[in-house]
Amino acid sequence: MDSVKSQSYEVHINELAKAALNQHVANRTYSKIFLLVDENTKKYCLPVLKEIFDGPVDSILEIQSGEENKHIQTCLQIWEDLSNLDGDRKSLLINLGGGVLTDMGGFVASTFKRGIDFINIPTTLLAMVDASIGGKTGVDLGSLKNQIGVINQPQMVLIFPEFLKTLDxxxxxxxxxxxxxxxxxxxxxxxxxxxxxxxxxxxxxxxxxxxxxxxxxxxxxxxxxxxxxxxxxxxxxxxxxxxxxxxxxxxxxxxxxxxxxxxxxxxxxxxxxxxxxxxxxxxxxxxxxxxxxxxxxxxxxxxxxxxxxxxxxxxxxxxxxxxxxxxxxxxxxxxxxxxxxxxxxxxxxxx
Amino acid sequence: MDSVKSQSYEVHINELAKAALNQHVANRTYSKIFLLVDENTKKYCLPVLKEIFDGPVDSILEIQSGEENKHIQTCLQIWEDLSNLDGDRKSLLINLGGGVLTDMGGFVASTFKRGIDFINIPTTLLAMVDASIGGKTGVDLGSLKNQIGVINQPQMVLIFPEFLKTLDxxxxxxxxxxxxxxxxxxxxxxxxxxxxxxxxxxxxxxxxxxxxxxxxxxxxxxxxxxxxxxxxxxxxxxxxxxxxxxxxxxxxxxxxxxxxxxxxxxxxxxxxxxxxxxxxxxxxxxxxxxxxxxxxxxxxxxxxxxxxxxxxxxxxxxxxxxxxxxxxxxxxxxxxxxxxxxxxxxxxxxx
Incomplete structure (x- = not known):
């Protein structure tokens, strides 16, 4: 599988994704590495990621899955977690989840201390082919979708089709x-x-x-x-x-x-x-x-x-x-x- | 007084500021123009602005002054107001206030529908020489200052030293x-x-x-x-x-x-x-x-x-x-x- 070049980041698939992730983290001096999961990706995808990712994860932040949780209060929870866990400008946020999680994690990273690095690891087919690509981040406002957000690119997007095996x-x-x-x-x-x-x-x-x-x-x-x-x-x-x-x-x-x-x-x-x-x-x-x-x-x-x-x-x-x-x-x-x-x-x- | 050129916007003072504001609004086809004030700038500065600005203001949004209100819940109020008042991607937000208001209004504009135009009209000396210049926008997280925000430039910054007469x-x-x-x-x-x-x-x-x-x-x-x-x-x-x-x-x-x-x-x-x-x-x-x-x-x-x-x-x-x-x-x-x-x-x- 090849990699797909994008504007300021790359999309990698399978073995190349694994190599890119480990190399990126090894080459940068991140002060802390945070991993954002929901209850599903924690259960089904985190064990797989642990096989893939050699680097240390300092803290795992967990949010509730579902579009109904894609709002600013969930962002507030993540911002507070990052702050309480001594996240700083040189921290990295890895988003492991579907489109709701990558949209929200991308927004939180883009606005925490006016922007920290983030990497998207989409775990649903929808997020792989759509949500995690293109730099749109954000949350809903009431029932209005994606009203609050910014356009900001992740460091990289990593595609592991293996995650799809756990999807209904x-x-x-x-x-x-x-x-x-x-x-x-x-x-x-x-x-x-x-x-x-x-x-x-x-x-x-x-x-x-x-x-x-x-x-x-x-x-x-x-x-x-x-x-x-x-x-x-x-x-x-x-x-x-x-x-x-x-x-x-x-x-x-x-x-x-x-x-x-x-x-x-x-x-x-x-x-x-x-x-x-x-x-x-x-x-x-x-x-x-x-x-x-x-x-x-x-x-x-x-x-x-x-x-x-x-x-x-x-x-x-x-x-x-x-x-x-x-x-x-x-x-x-x-x-x-x-x-x-x-x-x-x-x-x-x-x- | 001259104008000071900045990266993607200009800072204008007095008569030049007046001309720049009116010309900018006349040249663009904004769908709606929103004005953000607090209880102080509504009382002391809005009457002055009405003398300066020829254009229409569709809606005035009011927030409470003070650093203690510089948090995400106030942003949520402004986002909801903009949304309820049919703000769209071609809307303009004019921020009339001190640094708390211009920081917060800039952040709201930068994130509403992934970014609408905004203009800063600082009304305090602090905001004129500092907060409104340089594109830092954001809010506090608890007692931690400016933890949430983005760097994004306004369309222009307009300086009217006359506003300082009302300041203690x-x-x-x-x-x-x-x-x-x-x-x-x-x-x-x-x-x-x-x-x-x-x-x-x-x-x-x-x-x-x-x-x-x-x-x-x-x-x-x-x-x-x-x-x-x-x-x-x-x-x-x-x-x-x-x-x-x-x-x-x-x-x-x-x-x-x-x-x-x-x-x-x-x-x-x-x-x-x-x-x-x-x-x-x-x-x-x-x-x-x-x-x-x-x-x-x-x-x-x-x-x-x-x-x-x-x-x-x-x-x-x-x-x-x-x-x-x-x-x-x-x-x-x-x-x-x-x-x-x-x-x-x-x-x-x-x-």
């Missing part, structure tokens, strides 16, 4: 949704390849997804233009995810499950507004419904979801802009969508 | 301590000039101080080396400030009052370790005691202050490094100080 299939599929997105926005051949797969954790696909995300981020790190294509499916997807998180009667959707719905809906908008063929649209719907069960939405649900849209952080001046597809593998950004199409998109999803 | 003399002197520091670390002529003054708000001195700070920050924005000289007096000064804030029986010291003591103490260390002449040391002590009453410290106070030292964010690997003076106008960084000298420094201060 629902989590794996959630990550696969982002990989499918990478095909949809940038690479039709990759999309065609992915929709036929039944092994969702193929290392070469993980690497292809990381490479696509990295290519995009490298060209536009602060999301002035091109990087926005990575938000395909996310504008409606985030609103759906927030809505289900807020409503305790509803089953919570995983991120990938929500954006899978978002991609069908935004696929419909693409067909209506940007000429995505009906054939491609139907292929998108059929493929996602092969991996993800259809979710029931009432009219009231849909109204509430559309209310949440206006809070999405990618909105500006009150308009909701979308990333749409002209064809599979060709995304366009900053498309305004007339409101009446949203209901039609849900109708297409439900039919 | 104790606040003015607090800012003067930082100006005296600028002389001590970089410019003996300026120091000699300042210690003879009785008008502490001379616009040309404000500008000289801003220029000194800016020159230093420009050469080393992220404090890898040179910028550390700005911490002269602050290592012990911060510990003293934190200690007095924590102990409700003690009168709280203003920042400048605390670092004035810090500069006498660190002047003593400079004499012991870096050859600062006894004559200069005595001049430093005499000058600060001319402006600032001597504070009583018991042995227990001093022990507690020295305990707090190890938490100072500029420490690394458990050692406490100091900025010391070789002569007035010549600072050196990263000097380790043997612990036994701390007690002697306090003894010199008290004698």
């Amino acid at each position: 299939p629902r989590q794996i599929k959630s990550g696969y949704a982002e990989m499918l997105k990478h095909g949809l926005i940038q690479d039709e051949v990759y999309w065609q390849d992915l929709i036929k797969k039944s092994n969702f954790t193929d290392a070469s696909c993980i690497q292809r997804s990381i490479a696509i995300k990295n290519e995009v981020v490298l060209q536009d790190p602060t999301e002035q233009g091109l990087r926005k294509i990575l938000n395909f499916g996310h504008t409606l997807g985030h609103a759906i995810e927030s809505y289900c998180l807020e409503n305790h009667d509803r089953k919570t959707l995983l991120h990938g499950e929500a954006i899978a719905i978002g991609m069908i809906l935004e696929g419909y908008l693409s067909h209506e507004l940007r000429g995505l063929s009906k054939l491609s649209l139907d292929e998108i719907k059929k493929s996602f419904l092969r991996f993800f069960d259809k979710v029931d939405f009432t009219d009231e649900d849909i109204d509430s979801i559309l209310q949440l849209l206006k809070y999405d952080k990618k909105n500006s001046h009150g308009n909701v802009n979308f990333v749409l597809l002209q064809a599979i593998g060709e995304a366009v950004i900053d498309i305004e969508v007339p409101e009446e199409l949203f209901q039609k998109a849900f109708a297409y999803y439900k039919e | 003399p104790r606040q003015i002197k607090s800012g003067y301590a930082e100006m005296l520091k600028h002389g001590l670390i970089q410019d003996e002529v300026y120091w000699q000039d300042l210690i003879k003054k009785s008008n502490f708000t001379d616009a040309s001195c404000i500008q000289r101080s801003i220029a000194i700070k800016n020159e230093v920050v420009l050469q080393d924005p992220t404090e890898q080396g040179l910028r550390k000289i700005l911490n002269f007096g602050h290592t012990l000064g911060h510990a003293i400030e934190s200690y007095c804030l924590e102990n409700h029986d003690r009168k709280t010291l203003l920042h400048g009052e605390a670092i004035a003591i810090g500069m006498i103490l660190e002047g003593y260390l400079s004499h012991e370790l870096r050859g600062l002449s006894k004559l200069s040391l005595d001049e430093i002590k005499k000058s600060f005691l001319r402006f600032f009453d001597k504070v009583d410290f018991t042995d227990e106070d001093i022990d507690s202050i020295l305990q707090l030292l190890k938490y100072d964010k500029k420490n690394s690997h458990g050692n406490v490094n100091f900025v010391l003076l070789q002569a007035i106008g010549e600072a050196v960084i990263d000097i380790e100080v043997p612990e036994e000298l701390f007690q002697k420094a306090f003894a010199y201060y008290k004698e």
Whole structure:
């Protein structure tokens, strides 16, 4: 496996990741090394990491897993732990976990004493191919996702597909949704390849997804233009995810499950507004419904979801802009969508 | 009055500041303009700003003044206000206040939706010559100052010495301590000039101080080396400030009052370790005691202050490094100080 070069850090896989981690820590004079885990990664991933990492870990900081804990109070707990354990500017934070943990750990590291080094070791497929790559860090504000954060790159991102063995299939599929997105926005051949797969954790696909995300981020790190294509499916997807998180009667959707719905809906908008063929649209719907069960939405649900849209952080001046597809593998950004199409998109999803 | 050029923003004074503000807002298409005030700046400075600023302000956000409110919960309040008032990525936050407000407003703006534009309009002498310049933003963690934050530059810093007319003399002197520091670390002529003054708000001195700070920050924005000289007096000064804030029986010291003591103490260390002449040391002590009453410290106070030292964010690997003076106008960084000298420094201060 090769390494994928990124702007100010590198993404390494398997043996190269192991070597990079040990070499990095040996070459730097970190005053303290902190490891951030949650109850799951402590149980399932820490033993594996102990086999991989030769260096000392001074303290293990534990937080509770789950999007519902991705808020500033959890950051406060980590900041206080770092401070109480004599963390200083030359400390290193290693984030061992899924996207919630790497987003939050990255934010805490970027703001502790105005920034200390951090390394991401994603343990879910979603975090490997998406969350841990690209430097977006942050937390939710109430039910609004990722409202508070900074863009800041880790020292390195290390990918060990072995961690995926401990993951439940629902989590794996959630990550696969982002990989499918990478095909949809940038690479039709990759999309065609992915929709036929039944092994969702193929290392070469993980690497292809990381490479696509990295290519995009490298060209536009602060999301002035091109990087926005990575938000395909996310504008409606985030609103759906927030809505289900807020409503305790509803089953919570995983991120990938929500954006899978978002991609069908935004696929419909693409067909209506940007000429995505009906054939491609139907292929998108059929493929996602092969991996993800259809979710029931009432009219009231849909109204509430559309209310949440206006809070999405990618909105500006009150308009909701979308990333749409002209064809599979060709995304366009900053498309305004007339409101009446949203209901039609849900109708297409439900039919 | 000229403008002082800084790295990615400009510092403007008086008429130029007025023109720069109005032009900047006219040239940009901000979706919303938010103004952050506290109860004091709302009362005393907002009416003045209304005369200066032609543009619309969509919402005024008010926080409580005072270092004791410089914590993450106040940030949470501002983030929520921005979110509830439909702030988005193209919003602007104008910070109208002292250093606590500009530090906190800068941090909130730097982290809201991963960063929106902000402008600092400092209303205290301390904020004009120090806090609002250089891009350090952040909040305290418990009694530990500025533990959480990022380095990020505002769009511009606007100086209106007129605001100082509403300030009480104790606040003015607090800012003067930082100006005296600028002389001590970089410019003996300026120091000699300042210690003879009785008008502490001379616009040309404000500008000289801003220029000194800016020159230093420009050469080393992220404090890898040179910028550390700005911490002269602050290592012990911060510990003293934190200690007095924590102990409700003690009168709280203003920042400048605390670092004035810090500069006498660190002047003593400079004499012991870096050859600062006894004559200069005595001049430093005499000058600060001319402006600032001597504070009583018991042995227990001093022990507690020295305990707090190890938490100072500029420490690394458990050692406490100091900025010391070789002569007035010549600072050196990263000097380790043997612990036994701390007690002697306090003894010199008290004698």
